[in-house]
Amino acid sequence: MSYRLKAITREDHLAFVATLPSVSHLQLPSWGDVKQDWRAESLGWFDADDRLVGAGLVLLRPLPKLRRYLAYLPEGPVIDWTAPDLDAWLRPLLAHLKARGAFTVRMGPPVVVRRWSADAVKAAIADPETRRLGDVAPTAEDPRALDIADRLRRAGWRRSASGGEDGFAAGQPRHVFQVPLAGRSLEQIHQGLNQQWRRNIKKAEKAGVKVVQGDYEDLPAFHRLYLETAERDRFVPRPLSYFQRMWTALRAEDENRMRLYLAHHEGEVLAAATMLTVGEHVWYSYGASTSRRREVQPNNAIQWRMMCDAHELGAAVYDFRGITDTLEEDDHLLGLLRFKAGSGGEAVEYLGEWDHPLNKVLHQAFRLYLSRR
Template sequence: MDHFLQGRHWAKVQRDLGRSVHEESGEGWRYLAVEESNPAGKLLYVPYGPLADTLEAFDAALASLTRLARACGAVFVRLEPVSAGFTAAEADSVLRSRGLRPAPANLQPELSWIVDLDRDFKDVLADMKPVNRNLYRNIHKKGVKIRSSQDPAEISVLLRFLHLTAARNGFKPQSDEYLSQVARTLMPVGAATLFIAELDGAPIAAALAYDSADTRTYAHAALDDAHRKLSAGIPLLVTLMADAKERGLQHVDLWGVAPADQPDHKWAGFSAFKKSFGGREAAYPGTWDLPVNKLRYGAYQLARKAAQSGKTLVKAVRAKLGR
């Protein structure tokens, strides 16, 4: 699978947001790295990369990233090797043997849910729960129509629903400015598509998808709670998949899901929703750090652990005092 976070269109998104981006490649490997900063100083972030065909190619990519980090003054490289010549099960030993360390937290999901489209679409539908198939085939009988758009101005439809969902569920969505810039960069070149469900001509749900060479990623979705009983989000997602199939894409990535053995995970609800469309789990190695300036990286790690210990102590004291 070719991930959009390592593609040239995403590189342009980052540059349009004012960030410094590096794109390098060699025999069997390539990466997109974004300059960022944290308390340690400058770092290079490689989202879902580097991409490498073999372990030898992965080593060449690491060498290139190390040289780049030194050249631009980065303290470390933060990377997520989803396709690097080894499996997720082998990742811990492979990465530690090369001097990498687990990052404090995963930036991108460690588990994703993939629906494969390299077959007749009726077989894709057959893998879904019956209610999903029926809603897709019959939602028009309830007056709901679904259309797609590549007009960046229509991102406002999704933004409005995201604000409503955030207020209802108490989470903080990505900023309007960020998603609006993503839309302005990606939608005109066909690298992002907005799907809108409408009831009597008025939007009631929307979903934004990003495309790479072979995969469509279901990135953002929200709906108007006033019409929740219509379950428009289900036929909206199936339409997104059918459109991807028509465009010749081979996979739909439904993005992060919770581990199956953690029913109380905060993602459990929408993980069950995603799995109702059929598909398979994809496990990734997670987020890792490659220290380049080892002295400064070590100091950063010590400071971070001290801060965490302080927070834990404060929580324990408050709990004991009943606060």
């Protein structure tokens, strides 16, 4: 089987996505509108009968002073990753992007490798001899993912050593935490929470914490808490304009694509979070909270409300997004893993991001640039 690849319209891209249970929100045309520092293009794969059978959003970022680009497909493309001839899908992608001036192509296959239950994660955290989640026997493993990794290596792809998403250091989390919702009642999902989560949700209710959906006008309130969170947790925050752009672009595509939730207590917003939805997949995207009045448990309250709303929307999974795979006690992200594990879901490892150099000199220069950032 051979495939023809070409640029497609936003409408054709969205129509293809609508035929699937879900794809990553990073593979939607609207995400290209969010990432204004990148040039976005929707690509489509067509079979011998000229049917659109695959799609991808590619983001192109120029090298300074050169007409050469890093081509990035975050959590994509959306193709048949289990196809016997995977290279038949990827060869036309490389050819197209090389002609567009790309020096490196980076992609993130949406392929799950391993899963660990909440109990397995809890035991791993409690074991002082365990340093990384990857050292723990998984609850489930897909051998097809390892075969896909082997085929990528044989085709010249190499696992990326990428950092965050800012600038050239494009990257998405390899490990995430997800709560399965499909086939479960809200009561069953609530029972799956650990005792501390259930206690904290009850505390929030008794204290009078009210979680409501916000609007565009509430984004500044979210952002004030977000800046406080960034200072406390030692990360570089995004400007308010970024979230305003997200809201406008994503909701123009679907009014449920992005929601904002705020936890109020005695006239003050104590926590806020954004929720993204594509088909049957819901993501907790960004969270923010103040250090004040933590005893009323606004974070558990807001997460439980979002999980309930995701269930009402018919979601199959509630995705907490990234977690650390480092289980060292001095890792400041370990507390976040403990919090997410309390939801009773599972840790999920994806195949990670992969690079294919199209210009080896520029690719090495790019890697050197990243290492010095």
